Amino acid sequence: MIRTALPAAALLLGLAGCAASPPLASGLPAGMSRSLELRDTPFFPQEEFQCGPAALATVLGASGVLVEPGALAPQVYLPRRHGSLQAELIGATRRHGRLAYVLPGTGDALLAELADGRPVLLLQNLGVKQIPIWHYAVLVGYDTDRNIAVLRSGRRARKEVRWQHFARSWDRAGRWAMTTIAPGVIPRQAEPARYLDAVAGIEAAGDRKAAATSYDAAIARWPGEGLAWLGRGNVAYAEGDRAGAADAYARSVTLVPGMGAARSSLAQVLADAGCIDEARRQLELAAAHAAGTAMSATVEETRKQLDAAAPTGPGQCSLPGRRWPD
Amino acid sequence: MHIESFRRSCVALLSVSLISLGMQTPAAAGIVGTADAIAVAQQQTDLAVVRDALARADVREQMVTMGVDPAEVDGRLAALTPAELSKLAGDIQQAPAGGDGALAVVGIVFVVLLILELTGVIDIFKKT
Numbered sequence: 001m002i003r004t005a006l007p008a009a010a011l012l013l014g015l016a017g018c019a020a021s022p023p024l025a026s027g028l029p030a031g032m033s034r035s036l037e038l039r040d041t042p043f044f045p046q047e048e049f050q051c052g053p054a055a056l057a058t059v060l061g062a063s064g065v066l067v068e069p070g071a072l073a074p075q076v077y078l079p080r081r082h083g084s085l086q087a088e089l090i091g092a093t094r095r096h097g098r099l100a101y102v103l104p105g106t107g108d109a110l111l112a113e114l115a116d117g118r119p120v121l122l123l124q125n126l127g128v129k130q131i132p133i134w135h136y137a138v139l140v141g142y143d144t145d146r147n148i149a150v151l152r153s154g155r156r157a158r159k160e161v162r163w164q165h166f167a168r169s170w171d172r173a174g175r176w177a178m179t180t181i182a183p184g185v186i187p188r189q190a191e192p193a194r195y196l197d198a199v200a201g202i203e204a205a206g207d208r209k210a211a212a213t214s215y216d217a218a219i220a221r222w223p224g225e226g227l228a229w230l231g232r233g234n235v236a237y238a239e240g241d242r243a244g245a246a247d248a249y250a251r252s253v254t255l256v257p258g259m260g261a262a263r264s265s266l267a268q269v270l271a272d273a274g275c276i277d278e279a280r281r282q283l284e285l286a287a288a289h290a291a292g293t294a295m296s297a298t299v300e301e302t303r304k305q306l307d308a309a310a311p312t313g314p315g316q317c318s319l320p321g322r323r324w325p326d
Numbered sequence: 327m328h329i330e331s332f333r334r335s336c337v338a339l340l341s342v343s344l345i346s347l348g349m350q351t352p353a354a355a356g357i358v359g360t361a362d363a364i365a366v367a368q369q370q371t372d373l374a375v376v377r378d379a380l381a382r383a384d385v386r387e388q389m390v391t392m393g394v395d396p397a398e399v400d401g402r403l404a405a406l407t408p409a410e411l412s413k414l415a416g417d418i419q420q421a422p423a424g425g426d427g428a429l430a431v432v433g434i435v436f437v438v439l440l441i442l443e444l445t446g447v448i449d450i451f452k453k454t
Binding site for chain 2: 049051052055074075076077078079080081082083084085086087088090091092094095123124125131132134135136173174176196197199200201203204205206227230231234237259260261262264265267268269271293294295297298301302305306
């Protein structure tokens, strides 16, 4: 009877993996080498249930931050869940001065990061959709001719897995993957929105220096990204640099006139600088642009604030002689 | 659940009143953090929703219940954006928690075999 059991079990285990996963060779993007392995990637064998800290230590080490899994566990491990959450791996990455760049869920994105020299931390579901077994591993290489993925996984420093098998386990886990990036470095194939999301995260975590360096790099690469200028303005504001903040917000508003967040922030820094008339004008423009959008309540709130807090009257503006965007 | 949402509404209302009264650092009221701006744009929700006043306290409480050292919790929460916190407040119990693969695989194979056994597809556990 065991003969019928095997196909049945295989069917059950394979249910969630029905999405076609072609062999590596058939989908290799043009210009990608046929095999690649980041052999210098460090390895930390995991303790019981601690694949999160071990995998994170691996990618952080590869990006130049030497930290032991034992030191990361108190920052990411959830004892009752016997595991670590994605959000907390991202948070811990920020605490160690690195950006957590979450990749698009495509095999090409994984390979491109490897080609750019970064091992990829990813989530796998080693079980089935209905009964998931979540596991973090680090992709360090692939070989098209042998059709394998090479992983740092659990207690195995070098684990070879058939590519389709690996791709399905990643697919069942929602295709989540990230790399850790030093401030100022931008992945060659990076999407501006994803990169700025990563920078905004480290800004929110309070690492202003890393955020400033990264926003500057983003502005150098994508000068037309309003969000990068908003972020640069926010860092400048947090450091007490009103003129720098106002200029950056103004650039953001010039690029994206309808960005309520940038208008609101510009109005605020103008008010701080005593340029009340211009602050009010910017808020009116913000209100006009934000009408009917998710920002309208925020802009209204800022206006109330300004009405309540700011004195009226001209003459005290510490940012004179500038032209602010309409 | 009703009590929970009532509690949330109360705190949200209270926070709004406090903000209106100017009790929350009025100097930076108009500054919108970059992460918040992104969340508002992506989710098309109001900033107050993104900055869910209760999320931080909620997640903190749940983490301590889940065995995290209270001395570590604040450092962990400080590394997350308001949007990440409010998402976590809702799904910390179900969100994927990557743990140990190998041990669990043994367990799941057993469960699968057991199900197959019980449904009569196989009979490897019977002596007859």
